Amino acid sequence: MEHSLQKCGAEPEEIAAVVAHIEPWIYDGISTDEIHRRVFSFLKKSNRVQASKYSLKRAIFELGPTGYPFERMVGALLTHKGYKTTVGVVLQGACVEHEIDVLAEKQGNVYAIECKFHSDSKRSSNVKVPLYINSRFLDVQKNWNSNQSKSTHLKQGWLVTNTRFTTDAISYGNCIGLTMLSWDHPKNNGIPRHVDRFGLYPITALTTLSKHEKRQLLDKGIILTMEIEQQPEVLKELNLSSGKTRKVLSEVHQLCHM
Template identity: 50%
Template sequence: MKDAHIHIVKYSGEKVIFSLHKLKKSLKRTGADENTVKSILDRVKEELYQGITTKEIYNRAFALLKKKKSYLASKYKLKKAIYELGPTGFPFERFVSAVLKYSGYKTEVGSIVQGHCINHEIDIIATKNNETTIIECKFHSEQGLKCNVKIPLYINSRYLDVKKHWNTNLENKELLTEGWVVTNTRFTKDAKQFGSCAGLQLLSWDYPENNGLKDRIDRLGLYPITASTLLTKREKQFLLSREIVLFRDLIGDSFFLDHLGISEIRKKRILEEIEQLCNLKNN
């Protein structure tokens, strides 16, 4: 049966036509060579059937990539890795803060800030070039969910309340100039339209185009610890509990790997995976 006529089931339950182009694009994003991509596409096409889920397709492609090179599989599982930062949103806030730090921001996580009307607990306060941004993170642990327009509406009202007090307070050296909403999923069309109209910055998995969360992570090599294919779930949770959210942070602080009782041979493989995944060999 030709793949053009195969209906697949997404995480949301929606049925769509299978796209070989989309799968090829996601495989090429990992940096896999043409022969590897072609062999995986051929294998997946052979195993397609009506009603196959995107999860099954993902699992098959992931297993084939991992067999080739573990770091390619780590790149491929990026979206899933971010979901694995849960079930609470706190590690995601730490992760977003870390991404911003590598983009030149000074950040604070979990601050209470006075607004004109009430006090607000702000997920991240980020400062750069004498300007301040307040950022709210909306983490979903289930795939298929989207951030609807109610979220940016609510966050924008909080931002405006904080801004009204912040920019009249002489103790604040930097002006508050932007409010952001960051999510690990996607925004609805109405949410994007409101954000654009209100001047509220929205950052999701694939928005803005070519500068979404996945693009920034790939560009900076800032993969979460959960992207590793060599660490166990227990080891990842231990590292997250110690506020190690970036995979590359283990390069400069492998003490935690020693603390976990990881053997020298396995530790060497993990550190090699980090260097390949995070583009550190030439940095």
């Protein structure tokens, strides 16, 4: 619990306050989910921004049930890292067509990114996933790089998941040169670090909006808090009070710029 609070940027005195509040509720056999719910509830009352950051993993799960919002999030991450990105591309391989979740280009090199979104936190991507992804990539790469009309080089396949990879999956990915990103891989540089670095929090992390209001925005293609900051008028369609709108925009601004 304390480690998770440190990772979301809580100050030592804030962590001490949370621990003091939660400890009386702890009992033998209490689940991690129950502890998380109690910590989140406490933070939501004392520091909404810290609550949003603390609940990032849950917020990403709530982007479902389809994987498209997660693909948009990954695309935005790569855009902020200097890539030109396109989400949802169909490419012809040497043998068959393939739908590529995110295509990213930088300095003449192109990367094909597969995004594996899981709604269940206990699901991991095993070695079969990178095996499959690599076979698709090689088929597309063969056709792309033999096409004389292409001015770019299809260099590498990437695999991104919102949960975890098994040890065998990571070993295989390292062996074939597949770039892999998950919640905790690479070590100390997984998804949370990238989200924090660029302020790319999903709107599902917001504590000032109800689940129904978040779903309304997702249905309209608004995935990131940054999009609300750039287009605050999207909140008008939710028919929020002026006071609630100010609270939402305040939380959005803090998440985007902390």
